[in-house]
Amino acid sequence: MTLAFDLILCLMILGTAGIALFVRDALAAIAFFIAFGNLLGLAWLSLDAVNVAMAEIAIGAGVTGVLLILARARLLALGDDAASAATPLWLRLGALAACAGFVVLLAAAVLSIPPESGLDRVVAPLMPGLGIENRVTGVLLAFRAYDTLLETFVLLGALVAVWSLAPAGAWPGRPADPGMADAPMRRVAGTFSQLLLPVALVMAAYLVWAGSDLPGGAFQAGTVLAGGLFVAAMGGAIGLPSSDRPLLRAALVLGPAVFLAVGLAGVAAGGFLVYPEGMAKTLIVTIEYTLALSIGVTLALLVAGTPVPGAAGPNPDGKG
Amino acid sequence: MDLPLPEILSAGHLYALTGAVLVGLGLYAFITLRHPLRQLLAVNVVGAGIFLILGSLGRGPEATDPLPQALVITGIVVAVALTAFGAAIIVRLAETRAAAKPADDDNARPEP
Numbered sequence: 001m002t003l004a005f006d007l008i009l010c011l012m013i014l015g016t017a018g019i020a021l022f023v024r025d026a027l028a029a030i031a032f033f034i035a036f037g038n039l040l041g042l043a044w045l046s047l048d049a050v051n052v053a054m055a056e057i058a059i060g061a062g063v064t065g066v067l068l069i070l071a072r073a074r075l076l077a078l079g080d081d082a083a084s085a086a087t088p089l090w091l092r093l094g095a096l097a098a099c100a101g102f103v104v105l106l107a108a109a110v111l112s113i114p115p116e117s118g119l120d121r122v123v124a125p126l127m128p129g130l131g132i133e134n135r136v137t138g139v140l141l142a143f144r145a146y147d148t149l150l151e152t153f154v155l156l157g158a159l160v161a162v163w164s165l166a167p168a169g170a171w172p173g174r175p176a177d178p179g180m181a182d183a184p185m186r187r188v189a190g191t192f193s194q195l196l197l198p199v200a201l202v203m204a205a206y207l208v209w210a211g212s213d214l215p216g217g218a219f220q221a222g223t224v225l226a227g228g229l230f231v232a233a234m235g236g237a238i239g240l241p242s243s244d245r246p247l248l249r250a251a252l253v254l255g256p257a258v259f260l261a262v263g264l265a266g267v268a269a270g271g272f273l274v275y276p277e278g279m280a281k282t283l284i285v286t287i288e289y290t291l292a293l294s295i296g297v298t299l300a301l302l303v304a305g306t307p308v309p310g311a312a313g314p315n316p317d318g319k320g
Numbered sequence: 321m322d323l324p325l326p327e328i329l330s331a332g333h334l335y336a337l338t339g340a341v342l343v344g345l346g347l348y349a350f351i352t353l354r355h356p357l358r359q360l361l362a363v364n365v366v367g368a369g370i371f372l373i374l375g376s377l378g379r380g381p382e383a384t385d386p387l388p389q390a391l392v393i394t395g396i397v398v399a400v401a402l403t404a405f406g407a408a409i410i411v412r413l414a415e416t417r418a419a420a421k422p423a424d425d426d427n428a429r430p431e432p
Contacts (some may be wrong), residue, residue, distance in 0.1 A: 010338040017342055017365050021349035026357065033361055038370055043335055047376055048384045055393045056371075059400050064364060067400070071357055071407035078418045085354040095351040103344035104333045110340050110373055115332035117380030119387045135386035136393070155385055168413070219397055248321035295397075302404035304389040306412060 006046060013039045026082035030068045045195025050215035051136040058223040059299075066230070066303055071179070074305075117259065133213040133283035140217065141284045147275040149263060150293060152256040155298050163243055166307040172244035173307035179236045189235030193228070197237070200228025204284025204296065209287045212281065218255075218288040230299040240254070240304050255294030259287050332379030335372055342369030356413075360406045367399045 016039055020032035024047045037060045041210035047054050072082050123135050123143065166173065180186040204221040211217035232238045241248045262283050266274040275283050348365035350359050354408045378385030 006334055010334055013338055014341055014345070017345055018367075021345060021353070021358075021362055022363060026355075029358065029361060033364070036365070037368075040372070043338075044375065047332065047335060049375055049378050049389045049392075052371075052375060052389050052392050055396050059396050060364075060368065063400050064403050067404055067407050068357065068361065071411055075357065075413045075414050078414045080414050082357045084352075084358050087352045087354060092352050095348050099344045099348040099351070102347065103340055106340040106343060106373075107337055110336040110377070113335060113377050115336070115379045117383045117385040119378075119385050120383040121378065123386050131365070136389045139386045139390035140393065144387070145398065147394050151397055153384050154398055155401050162365075163407050165412045167412075176380070188396050190412075217393075218395060225406045245322050295341055297405065305404075306408050 009039060009043055009046065013043060024083055026072050027069070030065060030072060030102050033068065034061050034065040037065065046113060049136075051134070051217060051220075053143045054178075054215060054220045055088050055223075058227075061300055063223060063303060070303065071306065102236055104232065126273040127279075129280065130275075132284060133279075134211055134215065134217070136215075137211050137217050137284070137288075141287060142275065142280065145259075147261065149256070149259050149273070152294070155295065155302075156252060156256055156316075159298050162259060162302060162306055166243075167309060170307045170309040172242055173309065174240050174242050174276055174299070175304035175306060176308045177240065178230070180234055186236055189231060191235070192235045193198070193232035193235040197228045197232050200224050203227075204292055205289075208285070211288065212285060218291040219295060221288075223299060225292060225296025225305070226299035229296060230303055233300070233304065238302075243307055249295045252294055254288070254303075255291035258290040262287055332376045335376035338373075339369040339372030339376065341368070342372065345369075356410045357407070359412065360403060363406075364399060364403060367395065371395055383414070 013036065016032050016036040020036050023029050023032065038057055041053045041057035044050070044056055075082050120135070123139060126143070127133060127135060127138055130142055132138060140285065148234050163171075180189055204225040207216040207221035207224060208218055209216075211221070229238070233240050262275075263273040266272055266276075269276040343366050346362045346364075346369060349362035349365065353359055353362060374395075375384070375389045375392050378388040
C-alpha cells in the first residue's frame, strides 16, 4: 500500500473516532463507531493482517455496534437518550493536559521500538509439523492454545454474567424479543433470514475449513453464524430460546469442552494441549468446528441480552 | 527517535502512532463523558488503539508477526464480551432506576 493511502486512512480513523466519541446524539456516535471499526479493518488489511481485519470488522464493528444500538434503544424506551451531560471546564482542561502528556509518552515509547516480525521466523518452520498453513491459526490453536482456551471460557463467563443480571422472577427466561415491531418489516426480515441462515451456515463452515490454510477461523465463522441467527430472531423465523434448555446449554459448552478434553488428552502425548504427532490438523479442525458453533450461539445470546420477565418467543421452538 | 520521516512512516510506525492517539482520545472521552454507554464506547476506542499499537509493531518488511495478530484477535473477542456485559449492566441499572421512580410511568420495562 502506498504511503498516501496509509496517511489518509489514519486521518479518517482518527476523525471517525473523534466524531464517535464526541458527537451529542448517541445513535450518530454508534454509527460513527461502526464506520471507525470498518476503517480499522482496512488498516489491518494494509498491515497484511487479514485474519485480524476479518475479526475487527465482524466482531469489533459488527457485533459491538449491534450491542450498542440495542442498549441505546432499550435506554431510550426508559426515557434515557444517552446524551452526555456537560462536564466542568477544569475537568476537561485537566483531562486534556493529562491525556496529551500520556499520548506523547506513548508515542515516544512506540517510536523507540522498531517494528519487526521476529517471531514469524520462529513460527514459520514449525508450521509443517501442524499440517496447516495459516500461521495465525497455528498460534491461536497450537502454540498459544492456552490463551484461546481461556478466551473461550471468558466468552462463556460473560454470558453467565449477563444472564446473572436477570431480575427476580425472570429466571430461567428468554431475553426480550428482538423482533421488529413493524409487521411488514418483520416479515421482510423473516423471509430474508430464511435465505440468509443457510448461507451463513455454509459460509461459517467454509471459514473454519479455509482457516487452516487461508485467513479465517473459528471466531470469524462463529460471528457469521451469530449474525445469521440474530437476523432470524429479528424476523421471528426462530425464537430466542429459554436459558435453561438443555440443547442450548450443550451448544454453549460444546466448543470449550471439546477444546479442554483434547487439551487433557494431550497429557498422554507429552503435556497439556500437546497434539500427538500427525494428528494436529484433525484435532485443530475438530476444535475449531465445535468452537465456531459455541461462539456463534454465545455471541447471538450476548447480543440478545439479559432474560426479562414475561418475554415469550414468537414460536415455541428454540434454536438448536 | 530521530528517524527521518519517510522511514518512520514506511516502517509501520504510522499505525502505531495512530493507535497511540486513539488511546489518548479514548481516555479523554472516558474522563469527560458523563453517560456510561458513551464511556463504554470510549473503552472500546482505547482498546482498538492498543490493538493497533500491538499489531503494527509486528509489521516487518516481509511479513506481519503472527503472534500479536493472534493476541489481537483474542483481545477483540474479550473486548466484545466486556462490552456485552457492560451494556447489560447499564440497561439493568436504568431499568432499576425507572422502576424506583414514583409510579408516573408504569411500563418501565423496555419495549423491544
